Amino acid sequence: MERRQFIKVLGLSSLFLHGWLRDLFAAQGPVVAVAQGTDHAGITRKALSALGGMQRFVKPGQTVVVKPNIGWDRTPEYAATTNPVVVRTLVEECLKAGAKKVKVFDRTCNDPRRCYASSGIEAALKGMKNVEVKHLEEERFKNVALNGKVLKEWELYGEAVSADVYINVPVAKHHGLSRLTLGMKNVMGIMGGNRGSIHKNIDQALADVNAAFRPHLTLIDATRILTAHGPQGGNLADVKVLNQVIASTDIVAADAYATTLFGLKPADIAVTRAAYRRGLGEMNLDRMRIVRV
């Protein structure tokens, strides 16, 4: 049996055997790199190299989408949007690894012009060669079959789906309904249509989308976190400066670890639970390899 095939079978059986097989391979659980420091570009690079560096994900000539959270018209210090320094560092690393083009975008909740400007991301990437920071264009949404529990299909953004590499860069923050918004919720930024309508079943709906659309790398910005009045905050009293970034190829593991920064347990977050049950990743902290750098 070839290695690839072996892994595939393993993966498939883990779906059926639930946690059993996973327990067996606990020692080899997903790697979660946690980097801390006030040099936000530096810790982003450190976390990346702990995972094997950007060249592990990006091959020369590829098109990369880096998807931060630019959802709200807030400046970076409010921790409602992803830290522009983190985003810029990721983009630089992609280019260094030989990316042909890096696209950065998000479907915003407030006016896109204001969000892109206030977040500081537009300015941080301005003038970089082969980098595109564009507002979404309605016509690029494509219906994608999800065959999920609650969502059978949904419109996803074409440029995200067709990218060679997709890097998910959420900011860690509070949310009134799902309690926290982390890696898995960030996928809403490429969802079209009436996103609000999935709130009635948000954990299953998000698990559905994340099951069908998997980022190659998730890097959670916890340089500042928003602890209350999310997802858009607006009060500096709700912001905690943690100077951390968390990176993993396992989106559930990254989310699970980030949850602890809020004094919560991974199982407190319904989205994480739902995703774990479906085998999308690891949520038990003792079954992941947490690498601090």
Add this chain to the structure above:
Amino acid sequence: MKKVTTPRISQLLFLALFLVLFLATEYRGSDRIVAAVNGFFRANPLTAASTMLAARSYLPLLLPGLIVLVAALFLGRFFCGWICPLGTILDLVTGRIRKVGAIRALTGRAKYWLLLPLLSSSLLGVNLAGLLDPIALLLRALTFFFHPLFGDTVRGGWRSLYGLMGERRDLLDPGYRLLRDYLLPFRETLYPLAFFSALLFVLILFLERYERRAWCRRLCPLGTLLGLVSRLGPLRRTPAKLCADCRACRERCPTSFDQELLQTEECILCMECALHCPSRRVRFRFAGPRPQVGPVMERRVFLGGVVGGVVLARGFRFRDPAAQAKLLRPPGVRDEDEFLKKCVRCGECMKVCLRSALYPAFFQAGAEGLYTPLLLPRLGYCEYNCTLCGQVCPTGAIPDLPREEKQRQVIGKAAFDKNHCLPFAKRIDCIVCEEHCPIPGKAIRSERVELTGFDGVKRTVQQPYVVDELCNGCGICENVCPLEGKAAIEVFRVKDRTPLTPSSPAAPPPGDSYTDPYAGNS
């Protein structure tokens, strides 16, 4: 093509300026917008006169308009011949339209019958001049009709190109970007009254069928006002009459020589007669001899006009109480009457509003509120950090407030309709409204309640409620409510629009209480 003359160059420059300012009335990444965008209105004497009469006070914003009015005393209707963009457009098209001769009904005192009621109703606090102001007419036709139409067409083409070429369209992207960033409206908004606005504009063009500058000489209230003033001034043309041996002026003059005598209040100072006089007799001179002309208007016209204004002012007062509940005004407007006195219906605020929240009123605000801006939350909402409408409003009807102050202005108050709202009506989660509420302390909060769903399953549902003291009525909740058609939360008008207190105490985190965020960071 006409000969290049100084007035013509000036006209074209001002038309270009008008269009540039029109396109600049858009958010371009900076919180402040160039102050000049409303320049044409602030320098508009009709706006100044009608608004100050209505407000019964001196409005410093409109000082340029007063200056132009005083200038008209010395220089006549130069505004019409050298500046007015609508006049320029008429001059540009009129050559292509065959003339059939003046409309009798319009030749007499008709224009005074328009201007006087407008001014006298202003005195009674009903400022309607903007309805017929040429600059406002033009701007509204552009804002509500031509620009959106242009945007729609280009964008539609760009979209279908995607259908044809798919991702390969990206090759053309730089070109489209230029177009989009400088010429297209950012949003695709359809406006009520768009057709009507365009129709009025086209009608004005249509009048050119009868005579040159028909609108300007026969109807335009701004021109009429300037003409009235210029009669009193010292600038005179000599000879005042057509010369018996030549009469060439008659053919040259676009406005004032349909009779033997120059009609001072119609002369737009285009200088055509002076430039083309075969015997170089024509001079424009200060303190020249005053020609013998009759009174401006008979007493009958004057009195009639004033009475007309009273009728207008009273007759336009009717308002439908039911429509009032949703009559939301732009942020910072606190008193409806004061607002109606100051708003000149120019449409600047609606053009600039970056979330398409503002629309021209039809009859919601009564007939006197025609074309005044209304906020329609289901179509757009007031962006928390935006202050643009106040910045572009030429009369201060919408006050120009710093961001923190504007955020505290009360547009209305939101209220839930529990028969619609999902957590109440269907016992399932939603709170999209809470998520979007921009107030840092959240004016919409929710409480977790244990319920048995209609499917018989016990569950916790988050039921939202509004904190009145924090709600500024921005309307984003109503805008994003995922229900179809009518939202389950709506912003309603309130009489008392006292701004929110500056430091609304941050509320405790809704729902859960969090422990030390560092606690889990072992």
